Amino acid sequence: DAGVTQSPTHLIKTRGQQVTLRCSPKSGHDTVSWYQQALGQGPQFIFQYYEEEERQRGNFPDRFSGHQFPNYSSELNVNALLLGDSALYLCASTLGEYEQYFGPGTRLTVT
């Protein structure tokens, strides 16, 4: 099991553009959470998906949206990119009550 995988590893976008990040959860996990980690900061919760629905949301604008597919994989979409959206985006998956397993992240740079 490769664990949680994310793609792409890095990408560079221009202000105003839209971006889609992808996540495949650890085998057997049904819940996916997304976090944004700005440089020098701890991860901040964006939202969580379970049974293809957004179950919880952090303090992020509607420009941030997501989706979960029947195979539990997930996408994070960000519209109208701002310079401040530059960050490492982490995906975490879980099953049950405890440990969230994190992916390696996608480094987004907005120029």
Place this chain on the structure above:
Amino acid sequence: AQRVTQPEKLLSVFKGAPVELKCNYSYSGSPELFWYVQYSRQRLQLLLRHISRESIKGFTADLNKGETSFHLKKPFAQEEDSAMYYCALRHGSGNTGKLIFGQGTTLQVKP
């Protein structure tokens, strides 16, 4: 509001010295606390959680509800302990819970 505070951005110690990474939290209710670690070029991974009361790699952490603290301790630091450490609090129950992270502390263990 739920919050996790790690007052030190950097902690530098010599090999063999004791280590204490501080974590304070603000939470109304019964908190569930974790320590995550990120070694260089590796993904974020769970180090320990307070409910299991186990020792991982010689590290322990005790939840002190009176002082709202969950400090991470190790009696004798090793060079391989050098990493970024994040304290996190789970807000919500079971696998619905989102993680609230502190800003992280870089532990540097010098030879």
